Amino acid sequence: MFRQALQVAFLGEEYITAKVDHLKNMFRWSDAEVRIAVCKAPMVLTLSKDLLQRKSGFLVSEVGLEPAYMAHRLTLLTYSLEGRLRPRYYVVKFLKENGLLDYGRDYYNAVVLTEKVFMEKFICPHKKAAPQLAKDYAAACRGEVPARFRFT
Known part of the structure; x- marks a missing residue:
């Protein structure tokens, strides 16, 4: 986890801010839910918007998971x-x-x-x-x- 956090830290503040905003908009997460999600799986900030969109679309539309549920189980977005x-x-x-x-x-x-x-x-x-x-x-x-x- 520490290694992942270091990799994310080198992405730059603007990049991280844009990714956090994208996550908030895509999942309709609150600031608290984004913090929970990023703390649990910082590498989610390195995933492309397209990949995040496809995975979230599948998990929400097909599987029927709630976005708030996924904030607490963000490792779902890290799997293939x-x-x-x-x-x-x-x-x-x-x-x-x-x-x-x-x-x-x-x-x-x-x-x-x-x-x-x-x-x-x-x-x-x-x-x-x-x-x-x-x-x-x-x-x-x-x-x-x-x-x-x-x-x-």
Whole structure:
């Protein structure tokens, strides 16, 4: 975290101010929420506006997360959209829609897990009920959207 803060510190005051304003406008965050977010993940200030827009659009529109919720869990914006956020969302949604997700498991908790732990907790327990889930997840990580992950 200290190393990240140092990298951000060298960006310059004008750059940081512009990024903070952009975050406030994009997420409709208060000054307090921006402070919380930047303190938790200072590297968010280094992400491009386009990347932030795509990730926030996905998290708000598709996943249904509230902007204030994301201020407290800003690490969501630091993960790969195509390699982690979207594939794990598909798995969680598939499991919920099929009544396979245990109580207390939500999207954020699925995203922050390492790949190994995610597989152990979200994929492997459902091998019998959803035998194609591991293959579908692997395909989603490659950028494909398997038919079972197309929700209407």
